Amino acid sequence: MKILLLGEYSNVHATLARGLRALGHEVTVASNGDFWKNYPRDIDLTRRPGKWGGVVLAAKVCAQLPQWRGYDIIQLINPMFLELRAENIRPIYDYLRRNNRRVILGGFGMDWYWVHTCIEDKPLRYSDFNIGDQLRDNPEALTERKDWIGTAKEALNKHIATSCDAIVTGLYEYWVCYQKAFPQKATYIPYPIEMPQPREDDFSGQLRVFIGINTTRSAYKGTDIMLSAAEEVAARHPDKMDLRVARSVPFEEYQRMMDGSDVILDQLYSYTPSMNSLLAMSKGIICVGGGEPEHYDLLGEHELRPIINVTPSRESVVEALEWLIAHPERIPQLKRDSIAYIRKHHDSLTVAKRYETLYAPLIAL
Numbered sequence: 001m002k003i004l005l006l007g008e009y010s011n012v013h014a015t016l017a018r019g020l021r022a023l024g025h026e027v028t029v030a031s032n033g034d035f036w037k038n039y040p041r042d043i044d045l046t047r048r049p050g051k052w053g054g055v056v057l058a059a060k061v062c063a064q065l066p067q068w069r070g071y072d073i074i075q076l077i078n079p080m081f082l083e084l085r086a087e088n089i090r091p092i093y094d095y096l097r098r099n100n101r102r103v104i105l106g107g108f109g110m111d112w113y114w115v116h117t118c119i120e121d122k123p124l125r126y127s128d129f130n131i132g133d134q135l136r137d138n139p140e141a142l143t144e145r146k147d148w149i150g151t152a153k154e155a156l157n158k159h160i161a162t163s164c165d166a167i168v169t170g171l172y173e174y175w176v177c178y179q180k181a182f183p184q185k186a187t188y189i190p191y192p193i194e195m196p197q198p199r200e201d202d203f204s205g206q207l208r209v210f211i212g213i214n215t216t217r218s219a220y221k222g223t224d225i226m227l228s229a230a231e232e233v234a235a236r237h238p239d240k241m242d243l244r245v246a247r248s249v250p251f252e253e254y255q256r257m258m259d260g261s262d263v264i265l266d267q268l269y270s271y272t273p274s275m276n277s278l279l280a281m282s283k284g285i286i287c288v289g290g291g292e293p294e295h296y297d298l299l300g301e302h303e304l305r306p307i308i309n310v311t312p313s314r315e316s317v318v319e320a321l322e323w324l325i326a327h328p329e330r331i332p333q334l335k336r337d338s339i340a341y342i343r344k345h346h347d348s349l350t351v352a353k354r355y356e357t358l359y360a361p362l363i364a365l
Contacts, residue, residue: 001359003027004068004100007077008034009108010275011251012170014041015192019352030064032083037251047083054084061092069099072363075168077106079157086152093160102362105160107169107178107186112157115148117177124173126312128220128269140220165362168355171272172295187358188298192351193278193342203262203331207241207324209234210261210285212276215248222268222312226288229317230265233325240325261285262331263324268312271295278346281306281338286331288320299345306337 003020005013008031017027030043043064047053061082068074074096082089097103107113118129125132129141148154161167161178167186169175178186209230211223218224227245234243246257254276258264264280267273270290277287291307308324310316324331344350 001025001072001356001363002070003073003075003359004071005029005031005075005077006096007031007081007106008039008041009077009106010034010037010191011039011279012106012108012191012275013075013077014039015194015348016352016355018194019192019348020355022349023352023356025356030068031077036248037254039251045082054088057082058084058088065092065095068096071100073102073104073359074100075104075106076160076164078109079105079111079160080153086156090156090159093156097163102165102359103160103163104358104362105164105167107167107174108171109174110144110148112148112154113161113177113181114174115144116154117180119145119149121180123176123180124271126269127173131312138219140217144220166358168358171270171274172292172298173271175298189354189358190299190345190351191275191278192348193275193282193346194348195282195343202260203328203335205328206239207263207321207328207331208244208261209241209263209265209321210244210246210258210280211265212246212254212258213248223265225312225314226265226268226317229314230321233318233321237325241321255279258285259283262335263288263321265289265317268310268317273307277307278342282342282346284335284339286324286334286338288317288324301341301345304337304341304344306334306341308334 003025005017013029017029020027029041030045031041032046033039033041047057115129118127119135122130129136167178167182169178169186169188170191175188211227211230213223230243234241244257246254258280263286264277265288266277267289271292272290272295273287277289281287286308288308288310291309296305308320310320
């Protein structure tokens, strides 16, 4: 198959591309590298700063459009798959739809169906937008609601979701939202992770805890609460816990800072581990974060449950870290189980085969 992956989110498309290429497919990734994270891509769609940045990017995309024809599959990371205004993205999407065999929408992050479902239907006990029946009112959540509800972005999301050939989601919570709206069209495929070389368990007895902070979204993702909890536990047990913090660093530096850790703190308001957590788990790093039973059930996993699940409160994070410090004998097995879990469900080649299973019937129609 000839496949174009448009846009990037936390290395999903770049990793998927390598898996699909290993299966013999011709794959091109065109993205901005997910901003400062700077993930690899074949075609750079980074928007320059300044008022002319959009004009330059639009011109570059228009020049690329003749080459973006004749693909078997076009997969969009998000309705906003380019750093352009929603009303300017729509004609580009329509062009791609007319000139390629099948178009897939990714439900991988922020969009109207995610925002709307969480604030109106509230199928999740907690999310980026609600805690039970109470809507979250932190500035980031309010900004996203304003950005997506009743706007051109909403119209674009609905247009693409309605007219595309399939919708693929990467987390349990996004699947819940799209499955409700498009039960015949939405599917769930776990995020792809490239398995690193095996390494020996090197737990030293001091718990090395890592947390990555996106400084513009810390309150929204809950890393502010997780960091505060970790600092409290580290202060209480300075000889038993070492805390490492990365703040808005590029992906390669982020990985280097993560390596050698025993625990990663991530995604306080999620039911499911994110790409960063999954990458950490593949290295034998225990995830303290989103690991609700619903996500295991969606995977069909009833034995390997290595994630230390926390609910969205400071006390829950403190309790999880205190438990790990009190039970060092459990850490080596949790580290091994984390690797086994990623190998079983998220290995990039296994995930690429699931995408093949999604794509093949569509292009056979």
